[in-house]
Amino acid sequence: MNIAEQKDLFDIPEDICYLNTASLSPSFKAVEKAGIEAVLQKSRPYLIPSSDFFDPVIELKKRFAQLIEVDNYERIASIPSVSYGIATVAKNIKLKSGDTVVLMQEQFPSNYYSWKKLTDKYQAQLKIVEAPKTKSNRAKLWNEAILEAIDDSTAVVAMGHIHWSSGALFDLKAIRAKTRKHDALMIIDGSQSVGALPFSVKELQPDALICAGYKWLFGPYGCGYAYYGPYFDHGEPLEENWTNRLDSHILPDLTQYQSQYKPLANRYVMGESGSFIYVKMQLEALEQVILWTPKAVQEYCKEISAKAVNDLRDLGCDIENDDYRSHHLFGLKLPEKVDIKTFKKALKKHNVFTSFRGDYIRLSCHLFNTERDFEKFVNCLKSVMN
Structure with missing residues (x-):
């Protein structure tokens, strides 16, 4: 299986950057279809x-x-x-x-x-x-x-x-x-x-x-x-x-x-x-x-997030050591100079969906995500740091 082509299984618009599976996963098309068929079954x-x-x-x-x-x-x-x-x-x-x-x-x-x-x-x-x-x-x-x-x-x-x-x-x-x-x-x-x-x-x-x-x-x-x-x-x-x-x-x-x-x-x-x-x-x-397979998911998530993680660290974000964290889900602490409200507005404007949990912004990805999604998140952060 070409693991990079799994976005086709989902119904996520191209302009949506969803980095929030840790909160609620999107259904893929086959799950949606199974649910609809079961609902119709209840009618009879x-x-x-x-x-x-x-x-x-x-x-x-x-x-x-x-x-x-x-x-x-x-x-x-x-x-x-x-x-x-x-x-x-x-x-x-x-x-x-x-x-x-x-x-x-x-x-x-x-x-x-x-x-x-x-x-x-x-x-x-x-x-x-x-x-x-x-x-x-x-x-x-x-x-x-x-x-x-x-x-x-x-x-x-x-x-x-x-x-x-x-x-x-x-x-x-x-x-x-x-x-x-x-x-x-x-x-x-x-x-x-x-x-x-x-x-x-x-x-x-x-x-x-x-x-x-x-x-x-x-x-x-x-x-x-x-x-x-x-x-x-x-x-x-x-x-x-x-x-x-x-x-x-x-x-x-x-x-x-x-x-x-x-x-x-x-x-x-x-x-x-x-x-x-x-x-x-x-x-x-x-x-x-x-x-x-979970192994393939983990490897894919590591691959598409690696550049963004380095870029975020260069911008002053605090992210756990790569050897002691997961790659499908990771949190980052922003530099103190970043205004959270302004950053949230930038994310909303560009249709970037993440979670704010405690001191962390939590990014979570899956096989429908690409390196471009992380690039979009990084660019939003850069826009409020200039």
Whole structure:
């Protein structure tokens, strides 16, 4: 596949510079078509077989399992959001007074509030590992600080593969080794990495991986995925819906109430997980993501952004070291002399879409972007610095 020609799969006008997949991905044409066909299908529900509420969901789990290198698709649950998946994890963890839960500074709220509630409940402690203030080797030093923070008091380490604003890359392999040494759980939020950055459950063996589905996995807003490892095999779900009980696919027997859940992660699926509109869109999206491969996406994004990164640094922007950040998503801090309001107006005028997150302007790209998109962003910045 010629990875440079993927813009044809999308319906993005030529005058639009969209560098904001980290916020919300555009649907590609095949996903849009699948969604429309499913909506039309709902107009004639008598043509929808009951198997459509089960078989496509199984196929969806298989595809996500393939993407993250999981042998058993029954360890995958379809969920509506990251907060749902993290809350499920937190519900099935008991702490002792004095235990710590390690988080990163300015972690995304969906991977913070459940841990705050859990530690408050058990009189345990949140240990927030702050990003170093230094401009050089910040992510490298941050990784070292994370490893230092994990000790015998650590019960859980909950974090992303990368930082959602700066793109700082975390050494999950080293962190996982340290959590094993101290018998701590490792919970990963893959929302800003899975699909665009290689991730292997087989290699890292996290206890859980939670992902939003509407960013780098190109699904509709309101879908997500979760992998639950052996620690959670016998836990309690957030909700008691009919589909997470044993033999729920036998519709005539639904009132023969079951005391047993389905095995493994199936107990954690959300109600109405068989939403055929969403599932059809998700299936189409994951098929393409698997075909692209996260490795190829990462390499392409690195290639088209390299010149702009150098130009931005020359203009005085602070960007993490290339070896310690992702290339599909990275943040930059502007020189102090740049007026943010003026710069935002320049971006809007030239149809350049990015995110402002904390101290960072976050740029996120994919296969519909080109080097010209980054050049356009750089030119907007130059125009307000003259």
